[in-house]
Amino acid sequence: MIVRKLxxxxxxEWGNGLSRRFLTLRDGMGYTITDTIVRAGTTSALEYREHLEACYCIAGSGTVIDSAGDEHPIVTGTLYALDKHDPHQLIASPHEDxxxxxxxxxxxxGDEVHDLTSEYSQY
Incomplete structure (x- = not known):
């Protein structure tokens, strides 16, 4: 059994926030769970070419923009999943993380970081 506290x-530090990685490859579970903070007022161009990702908002608000340019509001209780290695932009509200x-x-x-200097970053 694995038990961890924050x-x-x-x-x-991943560029526009913090990622606290509760499970990583060395834990042998086959997936990673993170508690991620996206700093208020930041915009992150992201793409995971080797990973699928699902994100569940537990605080704050923002917007995710998909590769077609469609904007999806994120508020507490919203989940979005990048099921096709989707390039996307993640925008945190200017007023809160x-x-x-x-x-x-x-x-x-476990120690991967985004390269926010390119059009889309990857792990």
Whole structure:
């Protein structure tokens, strides 16, 4: 059994926020669970070419823009899933951080960070 508290995991600075990775590849579960903070007022161009991701908003608000340019509001209680390695933009509200619980498959090694200098980043 694996039991971890937020105080047990390290913060990984990923460019526009923090990712606290509760499960990683070394845990042998086949997926990663994170508690992710997206800083207020930031826009992140993202794409995971090797991972699928689902995000559930537990605090804050923002918008995710899909590759077709459609905007989807994110508020507490909203889930979005990137089921096709979708390029997307994640925008946090200018007034508050966005907090997401995210699941990645396959599992992250644990120290990956986004490259926000390119059009779309990847792990």
């Amino acid at each position: 105080s047990d995991v390290e913060d990984v 966005l907090r997401l619980v995210c699941v990645f498959t396959p599992a992250l090694i």
